Amino acid sequence: MxxxxxxxxxxxxxxxxxxxxxxxxxxxxxxxxxxxxxxxxxxxxxxxxxxxxxxxxxxxxxxxxxxxxxxxxxxxxxxxxxxxxxxxxxxxxxxxxxxxxxxxxxxxxxxxxxxxxxxxxxxxxxxxxxxxxxxxxxxxxxxxxxxxxxxxxxxxxxxxxxxxxxxxxxxxYGPGQRADHAYAAVIPKWISAALAGQPVTIHGDGTQTRDxxxxxxxxxxxxxxxxxxxxxxxxxxxAYGTRTSLLDLVQEIEMATGLRVRREHVPGRIGDVPHSQADGTRLRALFPRVAPVALQKGVPATVDWFRQRLTTSQL
Incomplete structure (x- = not known):
């Protein structure tokens, strides 16, 4: 093929x-x-x-x-x-x-x-x-x-x-996702900030949810x-129907890094939707053999990737 x-x-x-x-x-x-x-x-x-x-x-x-x-x-x-x-x-x-x-x-x-x-x-x-x-x-x-x-x-x-x-x-999200540009996604941006001892920037009150x-x-x-x-x-x-608030995401990053992460709230962004959660019925019907990786496993794997990059850059 x-x-x-x-x-x-x-x-x-x-x-x-x-x-x-x-x-x-x-x-x-x-x-x-x-x-x-x-x-x-x-x-x-x-x-x-x-x-x-x-x-x-x-x-x-x-x-x-x-x-x-x-x-x-x-x-x-x-x-x-x-x-x-x-x-x-x-x-x-x-x-x-x-x-x-x-x-x-x-x-x-x-x-x-x-x-x-x-x-x-x-x-x-x-x-x-x-x-x-x-x-x-x-x-x-x-x-x-x-x-x-x-x-x-x-x-x-x-x-x-x-x-x-x-x-x-x-x-x-996951290993390989860049955090070093203006339009970086939230998970790599926040993991990178946490490992550098910097605060994470939360647009709005952080109760907005994502899958x-x-x-x-x-x-x-x-x-x-x-x-x-x-x-x-x-x-x-x-996507598989999970619903995680940004505030809960910060806690997941804290658990994965073992670090206390400071939060800085700024005004919400134009065009951002307040909540997102998939109905995965059609996906599961078409791809019954795929088992999703939970956030509790995916975030630590992503943190490990970022830590390896930091270690390599310091050699």
């Missing part, structure tokens, strides 16, 4: 590449990444064919997709705040980028396309847990680009018989989808 991963040098992409190299059915791995948010270090020591460039480059995609059996489309400009600062950049990378990927897949005789959407598409819809039939209510340009991604996948499935599978990711999903669980689902050739034109939540 020949698999292309766009955004394969990123946090989730690099983790998925590593997981797929352990599968004997996978004979070739190709990565497309422009390295705007990814890092080739995430692919160090892995047997991959690397195509450096943007998913909006049709000629590059033609080369990468030639003879492929499946494409996992992870390339995107992440972050709600980033999309608020530059909505057009997010649209071009995420919405137009997805359209280019789907067109390239058509030109390559229709490899299956698995693509990453986001729980942010639920937005202002207050219903919990979030099931896939809920009305979407995006609160940010980023969320709109991900809803567009889903719509394009569905349209190409029905219009061109392209086999697709859109996943809605919920707050993915955190360990990267190993995400890779297990994606690998199972690839190997079993799962196709589903409707979106699938990729």
């Amino acid at each position: 020949k698999i292309v991963i766009t955004g394969g040098a990123g946090f989730i992409g690099g983790s998925l590449v590593r997981a797929l190299t352990e599968q004997p059915q996978v004979t070739q791995l190709r990565v497309v990444d422009n390295l705007s948010t990814g890092d080739k270090a995430n692919l160090a020591g892995l047997d991959v064919d690397f195509f450096e460039g943007d998913v909006q480059d049709a000629a590059l995609l033609n080369q990468a997709f030639r003879g492929a059996d499946a494409v996992v489309h992870l390339a995107a400009l992440p972050s709600v705040p980033r999309s608020l600062r530059d909505p057009l950049a997010s649209h071009h990378a995420n919405a137009t980028g997805t359209l280019q990927v789907l067109e390239a897949a058509r030109r390559a005789d229709g490899p299956r396309v698995i693509a990453a959407s986001s729980s942010s598409v639920y937005g202002a819809n207050p219903h919990l847990p979030k099931h896939e039939e809920l009305v979407s209510a995006p609160m940010s340009p980023y969320a709109v680009t991900k809803l567009t991604t889903e719509a394009y996948l569905s349209a190409y499935h029905h219009s061109f018989d392209l086999p697709v599978l859109p996943f809605r990711f919920f707050n993915v 955190f999903t360990y990267v190993g669980t995400v890779c297990h689902v994606l690998t199972d989808a690839l190997l079993r050739r799962v196709v589903n034109p409707c979106p699938v939540n990729l």
Whole structure:
């Protein structure tokens, strides 16, 4: 099986590449990444064919997709705040980028396309847990680009018989996730701050909740989808229905690090949803063999990774 991963040098992409190299059915791995948010270090020591460039480059995609059996489309400009600062950049990378990927897949005789959407598409819809039939209510340009991604996948499935599978990711975290940039996710940012003896910044009162999903669980689902050739034109939540407040998350980090973590509260951010929790019914039906990694195991594993990096940097 020949698999292309766009955004394969990123946090989730690099983790998925590593997981797929352990599968004997996978004979070739190709990565497309422009390295705007990814890092080739995430692919160090892995047997991959690397195509450096943007998913909006049709000629590059033609080369990468030639003879492929499946494409996992992870390339995107992440972050709600980033999309608020530059909505057009997010649209071009995420919405137009997805359209280019789907067109390239058509030109390559229709490899299956698995693509990453986001729980942010639920937005202002207050219903919990979030099931896939809920009305979407995006609160940010980023969320709109991900809803567009889903719509394009569905349209190409029905219009061109392209086999697709859109996943809605919920707050993915784990080893390999960067904390050293302006749009870093909350778990790596807070772990890094805790280990450095710095306070964590909480936007709002900290009672907002998230359904955190360990990267190993995400890779297990994606690998199972690839190997079993799962196709589903409707979106699938990729999370298991946990609900953790940011205040509780700080306590988990304290237990994992053995450190007291100072809290600094600042005003809430525009575009942030107050609560997020997945209904995992569809996911469990499609992937019954996947057992999720609990936060109580995932956070310590992530802390260990950060500590190893600190130790290495000090040598």
